[in-house]
Amino acid sequence: MDIREIARRAKVSTATVSRAINHVPTVDPQLAKRVWKVVDELGYYPNTQARALVSGRSRIFGLIVSEITNPFFPEIVQTFENLAVENNYEILLTSTVHDPKRMESSVRRMIERRVDGVAILTFGMEDTLLDHLRFRKVPLVFVDVGPNAPGIVNIRINYLNGIRQAVQHLAALRHTRIAFISGPSNLKSAIARRAAFKTSMTEIGLPADLIIEGNHQMDGGMKALLEFNGLSNPPTAVLCSNDMTAIGVMREAYDQDIKIPNDLSVIGFDDIRLAEFTIPPLTTVQMSQMELAKIAFQALLNEVQRESPSLERSEHELTTTLVLRRSTGLAPPGRHTAKPRKGTAGSRIP
Amino acid sequence: MDIREIARRAKVSTATVSRAINHVPTVDPQLAKRVWKVVDELGYYPNTQARALVSGRSRIFGLIVSEITNPFFPEIVQTFENLAVENNYEILLTSTVHDPKRMESSVRRMIERRVDGVAILTFGMEDTLLDHLRFRKVPLVFVDVGPNAPGIVNIRINYLNGIRQAVQHLAALRHTRIAFISGPSNLKSAIARRAAFKTSMTEIGLPADLIIEGNHQMDGGMKALLEFNGLSNPPTAVLCSNDMTAIGVMREAYDQDIKIPNDLSVIGFDDIRLAEFTIPPLTTVQMSQMELAKIAFQALLNEVQRESPSLERSEHELTTTLVLRRSTGLAPPGRHTAKPRKGTAGSRIP
DNA sequence: GGGTGAAGAGAAAACGTTTTCCACCCCGGT
DNA sequence: ACCGGGGTGGAAAACGTTTTCTCTTCACCC
Numbered sequence: 015m016d017i018r019e020i021a022r023r024a025k026v027s028t029a030t031v032s033r034a035i036n037h038v039p040t041v042d043p044q045l046a047k048r049v050w051k052v053v054d055e056l057g058y059y060p061n062t063q064a065r066a067l068v069s070g071r072s073r074i075f076g077l078i079v080s081e082i083t084n085p086f087f088p089e090i091v092q093t094f095e096n097l098a099v100e101n102n103y104e105i106l107l108t109s110t111v112h113d114p115k116r117m118e119s120s121v122r123r124m125i126e127r128r129v130d131g132v133a134i135l136t137f138g139m140e141d142t143l144l145d146h147l148r149f150r151k152v153p154l155v156f157v158d159v160g161p162n163a164p165g166i167v168n169i170r171i172n173y174l175n176g177i178r179q180a181v182q183h184l185a186a187l188r189h190t191r192i193a194f195i196s197g198p199s200n201l202k203s204a205i206a207r208r209a210a211f212k213t214s215m216t217e218i219g220l221p222a223d224l225i226i227e228g229n230h231q232m233d234g235g236m237k238a239l240l241e242f243n244g245l246s247n248p249p250t251a252v253l254c255s256n257d258m259t260a261i262g263v264m265r266e267a268y269d270q271d272i273k274i275p276n277d278l279s280v281i282g283f284d285d286i287r288l289a290e291f292t293i294p295p296l297t298t299v300q301m302s303q304m305e306l307a308k309i310a311f312q313a314l315l316n317e318v319q320r321e322s323p324s325l326e327r328s329e330h331e332l333t334t335t336l337v338l339r340r341s342t343g344l345a346p347p348g349r350h351t352a353k354p355r356k357g358t359a360g361s362r363i364p
Numbered sequence: 365m366d367i368r369e370i371a372r373r374a375k376v377s378t379a380t381v382s383r384a385i386n387h388v389p390t391v392d393p394q395l396a397k398r399v400w401k402v403v404d405e406l407g408y409y410p411n412t413q414a415r416a417l418v419s420g421r422s423r424i425f426g427l428i429v430s431e432i433t434n435p436f437f438p439e440i441v442q443t444f445e446n447l448a449v450e451n452n453y454e455i456l457l458t459s460t461v462h463d464p465k466r467m468e469s470s471v472r473r474m475i476e477r478r479v480d481g482v483a484i485l486t487f488g489m490e491d492t493l494l495d496h497l498r499f500r501k502v503p504l505v506f507v508d509v510g511p512n513a514p515g516i517v518n519i520r521i522n523y524l525n526g527i528r529q530a531v532q533h534l535a536a537l538r539h540t541r542i543a544f545i546s547g548p549s550n551l552k553s554a555i556a557r558r559a560a561f562k563t564s565m566t567e568i569g570l571p572a573d574l575i576i577e578g579n580h581q582m583d584g585g586m587k588a589l590l591e592f593n594g595l596s597n598p599p600t601a602v603l604c605s606n607d608m609t610a611i612g613v614m615r616e617a618y619d620q621d622i623k624i625p626n627d628l629s630v631i632g633f634d635d636i637r638l639a640e641f642t643i644p645p646l647t648t649v650q651m652s653q654m655e656l657a658k659i660a661f662q663a664l665l666n667e668v669q670r671e672s673p674s675l676e677r678s679e680h681e682l683t684t685t686l687v688l689r690r691s692t693g694l695a696p697p698g699r700h701t702a703k704p705r706k707g708t709a710g711s712r713i714p
Numbered sequence: 715g716g717g718t719g720a721a722g723a724g725a726a727a728a729c730g731t732t733t734t735c736c737a738c739c740c741c742g743g744t
Numbered sequence: 745a746c747c748g749g750g751g752t753g754g755a756a757a758a759c760g761t762t763t764t765c766t767c768t769t770c771a772c773c774c
Contacts, residue, residue: 016730027754032732040752057496062476063413063422064730068759072413083442083637088432092459095432099469104477107457109442119449126412127454146407232641261641268643287433291582291611293618293643366760377724382762390722414760418729 015058024052035060066128074104075314076124076132078117082109084230084258085286089303090135097311103130110136112198118143125150131314134160135306137201153317155310159202167313169306169330171203173210176299176334177253180281181214183297183336184251188345189279193224193249195238195259204230207255207283224249228259235262243270250278250345257282257289260296264341275343285337295339306332365408374402385410416478424454425664426474426482428467432459434580434608435636436653440485443657451665453480460486462548468493475500481664484510485656487551503667505660509552517663519656519680521553523560526649526684527603530631531564533647533686534601538695539629543574543599545588545609554580557605557633574599578609585612593620600628600695607632607639610646614691625693635687645689656682 021028026045033041034049052058066072077094079087091107098105106129108120117136121143124132131153138159147154153165160168184192194211197204208225215222226241228234235254239262242248254260260282264274272278274294282289282298289296309330316328371378376395383391384399402408416422427444429437441457448455456477458470467486471493474482481503488509497504503515510518534542544561547554558575565572576591578584585604589612592598604610610632614624622628624644632639632648639646659680666678 018730028731029733029755030753033753036732042752045753057499059472059475061417061478061730063416063478064759065732066413066759067411067417067730067761068732070759081442082438082445085435085438088435088438091457092432092461095457095459099466099473104456104473106454107441107445109445111442116449122409123449123454125409128411128413149407261638265641265643265645288611288638291615293615295615368760378761379724379726379763380722383723386762392722395723411760414729415762416729417731417760418762420729 020052024049072128074106074129076106076129078108078120078134080110080136086284090307093304093307130318133310155313167328172333173206177210178214179336180299189251191249193252195226195228195254197230197255230256232258232262235259236266239263239266253281257284257286279342294341297339297342299334300337301334370402374399422478424456424479426456426479428458428470428484430460430486436634439653440657443654447661480668483660505663517678522683523556527560528564529686530649539601541599543602545576545578545604547580547605554605580606582608582612585609586616589613589616603631607634607636629692644691647689647692649684650687651684
């Protein structure tokens with residue numbers, strides 16, 4: 015059942031059918047109605063491949079994430095998909111699992127399917143792959159790691175804002191030994207978070223010397239806490255590069271019978287949905303996944319709809335902010351920390 | 365840059381280029397090499413739409429899940445994708461969010477993109493939508509809810525096995541008042557789980573009267589626990605229709621200062637990755653997401669590769685099994701429960 | 715040495731649309 | 745009455761492949 019079948023039955027040409035279906039205004043309403051009637055009767059669906067072939071636009075956006083399995087991403091994928099269906103787009107999702115091979119195959123698949131644009135939500139990309147895409151003039155959206163080139167839009171994350179809030183919150187609770195569990199050091203976003211931690215600490219005259227590299231997964235958090243506790247003077251608060259890590263440290267704390275927040279304060283990063291449901295509920299730095307997805311999609315759409323390639327590189331910013339829950343409290347007394355003057359150690363924050 | 369460009373530069377016909385690229389054995393190795401050289405030099409990628417148009421096969425599988433945001437699914441999506449790239453397939457992911465409208469648009473999108481098959485991992489599907497797909501002879505894979513028709517493969521989940529183990533585990537720990545928090549009652553898989561709970565209880569002579577309908581989300585679990593505790597004689601153990609629900613009840617228990625497992629035992633269902641990292645680690649019924657994804661994908665592939673439509677409807681079974689962690693313990697003494705004879709109430713299971 | 719067959723490569727048709735170009739009709743203006 | 749022009753719809757080209765069909769070449773056998 016193709017467009018010709020419809021044309022035959024509606025006694026018009028295929029051109030008219032095409033026009034009717036695409037709501038071209040010049041077609042006679044009478045005819046259009048006749049066409050739609052047949053279309054509905056037969057349950058005709060246009061063949062997207064043929065459409066794409068001739069129009070040159072596939073109406074597919076690529077979405078490259080580093081790990082769909084990390085709860086940070088499904089939320090993004092969901093809103094991205096919502097926006098896609100609203101705009102009659104399809105999304106081609108690939109998850110690189112931090113594997114350069116996979117990254118390459120992702121890009122290849124995107125190009126083969128002739129995507130109209132790609133949002134890259136992962137740690138950068140090898141230049142040679144990038145060139146493949148740029149060569150084909152595929153609009154690209156990066157978060158943070160995009161190169162400084164025309165036609166590439168970058169979404170800058172303001173990590174410092176939220177992380178500074180977190181550090182100052184901890185300092186206000188009399189913590190002085192504040193540790194940081196970073197993400198893998200080949201991940202640019204992880205590096206940026208760590209840097210934000212360092213400057214936040216330095217700003218208020220605290221040493222940023224308690225840093226261990228995790229892996230943005232739960233076991234990384236568990237191992238890191240173990241290591242911190244082996245120290246002669248362990249931290250009383252730990253800030254994590256993402257929420258998964260924080261969940262790991264809370265889990266290890268439970269095993270070690272360290273009470274949170276009484277004995278240890280922990281703060282996460284991302285504010286995944288689950289953070290509200292951990293035990294105790296996790297204080298964390300929010301980086302809105304919905305917002306991020308919306309900005310990325312809209313940027314892609316803009317890029318596609320403008321016919322002339324954009325000259326000015328557009329920049330968007332997404333800020334981060336601390337959300338208080340119940341995993342942080344006053345620093346416990348003793349252990350080289352400044353003595354609290356009033357209030358119960360470990361009491362819940364108001 | 366199209367196939368003709370390659371043909372011209374390699375001084376062969378487009379037919380030969382096509383054959384070379386597709387590794388048709390009859391092409392002279394000499395020529396093939398010449399073609400590949402040009403292909404690599406120019407970075408040529410065949411146009412998938414054109415390919416699909418003429419060959420009639422899109423090399424796309426549809427994957428319909430109910431909620432990508434539920435941690436049960438990303439795992440599935442990931443292995444599905446892995447298998448897809450291995451087999452040179454693409455996947456078209458849609459998340460219905462339990463909305464019939466979305467379901468319809470999902471199906472429409474699948475058909476428009478001419479998918480070679482669809483795996484439906486969600487609560488059934490309206491018959492009329494189903495007919496659209498069947499009419500077009502799209503191979504379909506369902507889990508549990510598929511109609512009994514030729515050409516449709518069903519993956520049956522053996523819920524009873526795991527749930528019976530869970531119930532008997534609880535009974536062995538002297539629990540007699542065992543509650544169940546079900547999923548939404550319009551969800552067939554939720555109904556099946558509840559039924560399995562009932563028969564498991566009846567089998568061992570326990571009443572299955574403590575059942576509340578949740579929503580397979582965390583807040584549903586929280587509300588349900590609250591409701592149970594309003595009872596004059598609350599349950600000492602609760603079995604949940606999925607892990608999210610269990611996480612909700614553990615969270616609410618934390619708020620109410622009910623200790624798990626000392627005061628209350630809880631068991632989940634699914635064994636999502638996170639279950640290992642809850643506090644305490646969650647005893648749950650495992651339903652392997654990887655296994656499920658593998659079976660589904662393989663079934664689709666089989667269906668596509670056989671040219672004759674399958675006459676026998678194929679059935680696959682996936683079983684479930686209890687995995688013990690630390691959210692269950694001996695029933696607390698008193699409160700109308702059978703008195704434990706030895707061992708400390710609430711002691712951890714070995 | 716001529717006929718037969720196989721192997722390899724090219725020409726061209728086909729896939730299902732969109733879009734360009736052209737023909738037609740009808741209207742109003744001169 | 746004739747011409748110009750705007751609006752409408754059809755014929756056909758185009759998109760980039762795969763695949764069928766045909767042609768050439770060459771080896772082999774009688």
